[in-house]
Amino acid sequence: MADGLGESAEVRPQVAVRDLGGGVRSVAVPIPDNPLGHTLVYVMDTDRGPVLVDTGWDDPGSWDVLVAGLEACGTGVGEVHGVVITHHHPDHHGLSGRVREASGAWIAMHAADAAIVRRARETRPERWFTYMAAKLTAAGAPDEHVAPLRDGPRRRTPPGLAPALPDREILPGELLGLPGRRLRAVWTPGHTPGHVCLHLEEEHPARLPGHGRLFSGDHLLPEITPHIGLYEDPDDATVTDPLGDYLDSLERVGRLAPAEVLPAHQHTFTDAPGRVRELLAHHEERLAGLLTLLRQPLTPWELAVRMEWNRPWEQIPYGSRNIAVSEAEAHLRRLVKLGRAEAVTGSDPVTYVAV
Numbered sequence: 001m002a003d004g005l006g007e008s009a010e011v012r013p014q015v016a017v018r019d020l021g022g023g024v025r026s027v028a029v030p031i032p033d034n035p036l037g038h039t040l041v042y043v044m045d046t047d048r049g050p051v052l053v054d055t056g057w058d059d060p061g062s063w064d065v066l067v068a069g070l071e072a073c074g075t076g077v078g079e080v081h082g083v084v085i086t087h088h089h090p091d092h093h094g095l096s097g098r099v100r101e102a103s104g105a106w107i108a109m110h111a112a113d114a115a116i117v118r119r120a121r122e123t124r125p126e127r128w129f130t131y132m133a134a135k136l137t138a139a140g141a142p143d144e145h146v147a148p149l150r151d152g153p154r155r156r157t158p159p160g161l162a163p164a165l166p167d168r169e170i171l172p173g174e175l176l177g178l179p180g181r182r183l184r185a186v187w188t189p190g191h192t193p194g195h196v197c198l199h200l201e202e203e204h205p206a207r208l209p210g211h212g213r214l215f216s217g218d219h220l221l222p223e224i225t226p227h228i229g230l231y232e233d234p235d236d237a238t239v240t241d242p243l244g245d246y247l248d249s250l251e252r253v254g255r256l257a258p259a260e261v262l263p264a265h266q267h268t269f270t271d272a273p274g275r276v277r278e279l280l281a282h283h284e285e286r287l288a289g290l291l292t293l294l295r296q297p298l299t300p301w302e303l304a305v306r307m308e309w310n311r312p313w314e315q316i317p318y319g320s321r322n323i324a325v326s327e328a329e330a331h332l333r334r335l336v337k338l339g340r341a342e343a344v345t346g347s348d349p350v351t352y353v354a355v
Contacts, residue, residue: 013061013064013065015028015068016069017069017072020042020268021205021206022204022205022213023181024042024044024045024213025042026041026043027041027043027069027070027073028041029056029057029062029066029069030057030059030061030062030065031056031057032057032059032061032062036265037265039057039091039264040262040263040264040265040266041053041054041066041069042262043075044178044181044183045180046082046179046181047179048178048179049079049080049081050075050079050080050081051181052080052105053086054083054084054085054086054093055083055092055093055094055095056091056092057091057095058094063095066095077102078102080099080105081106082105082107082108082178083096083105083106083107084108084170084183084198085108085109085113086196086197086216086217086219087113087191087192087194087195087196087217088109088116088163088192088194089192089218090163092217092218092264093117093163093164094163096163097163100167106168107165107166107167108168108176109170110170110185110194110195110196111169112189112192113192113193113195114165114194115194116192116233117164117165118165119235120163121162123235127234128234129149129150130149130150130234131232132322133150136149136301137349138350139300139301139329140299140300140301140349140350140351141301142301148318170185170196173185173186173187176198181200182200182201182202183199183201184199185197185198185199186214186252187249188219188246188253189242190226190242190246190247190249190250191217191218191219191227191228191242192231193240193242195218195219196217197214197217197219197253198214198215199212199213199215199256200213208270210257210258211256211258212258212259213258213262214253214256214258214262214272215262216264217264218263218264218265219249219250220253220275221264221265221266222261222263222267222268222275223266224265224266225279226246227323228242228243228330229242229326229327229329229330230326230330230333239333240333241337242333243334246283247280247283250276251276251280253276254273254276254277257273286307286331287331287334290303290328291335291341293306293307294341294354297347297351297353298351298353299350300329300332300352301325303328303352304321304325304328307324307328309324335352335354340355341353341354341355
């Protein structure tokens with residue numbers, strides 16, 4: 001029995017590591033206070049040392065788990081040769097800078113997300129609050145929802161405003177320069193404009209039928225639908241169609257028919273074409289449901305309130321409501337582009353109606 005008088009033992013973080021065969025392992029790096037729980041960081045052996053696919057959230061506890069996970073994989077953070085980022089979100093790119101500092105590793109990212117990273121580093125937090133307040137007001141959000149962004153104290157910096165600048169650009173369709181491996185970049189915009197999946201063009205270690213393995217980031221997940229909202233960037237006013245981008249990207253990935261999918265959340269799975277069909281059907285059903293709601297003119301906020309989520313609107317936290325409105329707007333843009341909905345002339349805030 002411990003009497004509390006001796007030296008305290010070192011408390012090592014709990015680490016979940018899986019050996020996926022073929023020189024690939026996963027480390028579950030926790031995301032603090034997030035229902036997703038963790039990001040699966042993949043550790044891939046190369047002839048020059050381990051290369052990571054994503055790195056996890058920038059948090060001391062998450063860093064400790066990543067370091068311990070690499071040790072459990074038989075290597076160390078100082079041995080990392082490179083970091084390949086599927087997209088710029090902080091639960092994927094957050095620890096990249098610390099990994100580079102500890103190892104001298106390069107960081108690779110698609111140019112579209114690298115541009116967001118550069119602009120984020122140059123943008124003051126107050127600019128983001130002002131931008132989000134203006135967007136929510138234009139979407140018809142009530143004043144009591146916008147007020148904390150517009151008038152509240154700026155005590156908390158939004159995550160992801162000081163991400164590491166990448167050293168290399170991921171070029172769609174090209175093999176990454178990983179000695180001893182065949183890893184090809186597949187551009188899959190939708191979740192972010194520069195999201196990439198990574199096709200490991202090597203025989204599956206268990207010889208499952210299909211074409212290699214696919215590191216899918218957030219593009220293709222086994223049980224949940226990735227968030228598809230507007231591409232948030234206060235310094236870029238381009239009118240984009242994220243949902244259209246995503247649906248096109250889904251079909252591209254389905255045609256690859258990998259033997260196994262290695263996503264950034266939840267767990268690995270097979271039958272990528274089947275999962276793609278499920279997601280395409282889900283979004284078609286959701287668009288049809290929104291057209292029913294849009295029989296009467298609605299603002300994006302009003303539409304979000306009426307949409308089906310995984311819980312009643314009254315139980316959705318403040319930040320998640322902002323994400324929901326962005327998702328409603330992405331679906332509205334798709335309907336407008338398809339000619340199935342239109343903005344009501346002269347409405348302020350703007351409302352939309354089915355055509």
